[in-house]
Amino acid sequence: MKKISVQPRPEADEENSFLRDVITGLSAQPKWMAAKHFYDAEGSRLFERIMRLPEYYPTRSEMQALRENAAEIAALIPDGAALVEFGAGSNAKIRLLLKAAPQIAAYVPVDISAEYLEEQAQEMRRDFPNLKILPVAADFTKRFELQLSVRAMPRAGFFPGSTIGNFEPLAAVGFLRNAARILGEGAPLIIGVDLVKDERVLNAAYNDAQGVTAAFNLNLLARINREAGADFDLSSFEHRAFFNAGRERMEMYLVSRKKQTVTVGGRPFEFERGETIHTENSYKYTREGFRDLARQAGWIEHALWTDPAGNFSVRALKTKS
Template structure:
């Protein structure tokens, strides 16, 4: 799958690669560094909302519920939420990065010995099976970090529908959604002064070299991020510094100077535009909370059918 997606993406015009491949062990670690950067407001702002609104959020979940976190990565946000959820019966983190997922699940079991933790290594964009016995409990979903913004709006609606089919009728979904705001704030968050986001983007090429028998001069590319106001999204690209040819598992791909690989979109929503998107996928809005500056939002949704 990885090789096929890389071949297809580099052969396309314009060139593009799926953002889900950022998150090998090195990429996951770099992303955790990004979340602590001064320019990167989403993580600290979402954590503040979870702290302030945790009791109200917890009141929406049934006692004894099992919480499924899609694309769990670090458990930092889950830990902040757990203090408000003493009646939670199980936690099911789901992620494609198996090594990182296992480490996080083991640490969580050590810190919360009374909580059943059942890690699932899976691509959360596709239907997957929950662990035995979990489906008999009331289910809730957790999708923080505005990861929903990495998907085209149509794909985001389909993803929300996948979540709904996994969780079932009547389930609650708690989801973080980044909001439209000043261009300078947005672009700084994706092109930090320390260059960590650039390293995160370039790690995708390192991963291709490591895993796919590729010969890519990573220094021949540079990171670029900008806000596309018409599409209401921040775009990340890897831009070729010169005319060059890459080899990946025996296939060659030519690049002109300045030609880019589009590696990520991060769509920004208003409260109303996200509610409308969720409704298309069968989710009704129960509540939405924002910080005082209107940078970020956390939504509680209920599955209608």
């Protein structure tokens, strides 16, 4: 029987929808792009470097919370479960869980970054030969389905990295409702949520000294050049990131260093000097704030762990059943 591990993608349609999103975002006032478009293969590799930066506390803090509470977390995952990881990216965090939870029978990483997803899946197949590795290349903001074999297994969800913070709060509720549908009644969801903290720590995390976050942000323009036939000159844009205390979120922008015209798919777009493209929000939550948000989507918080410094939270949610 032919084995299909990655769901077939309607490639042409995906490309058109990227171009459509770029045109829509650059035609808006102020200009913007959805954060999911950061993640082509190069964007995913740059994010892996961000995870290792000294200023980027979220990865270290979350790994610490996962490591120190691995046994308790593992106890929530049913025997023979398929663990579905939303926005999997690098497989560093899942390795921690798999070590603590040998009852997991299948690992189902879901990610929009198809090429990087397959690279990471190959590593996992090599390192965990007895585990079924069943990647799904999909945009989790849209409706998608798991493989039939996975739907026949008990399931648990894993959503680390505070990727939930990239959604507007209302959209986060929508995502959590969709995750509940995909995982099924009674399934646990282990989710990493970054916490509100001292602005200096936040601002440093998104403005690292090596300029990796700046390169990650600017790679969006390189991707638009490659995939949407554009002529952005990367040296005439710069990275800007800061904490918006009123909205409790980090905001990331690309700022035009001069007045210029950029062509995308044959269409001209004017930029004033200092004009921005808003590329990402990363909402930070309080302990109670996220608990309330999850409840609106039908999830009850069963446990909350943090790293010892209290920088980052990992929560176990369950649907009301």
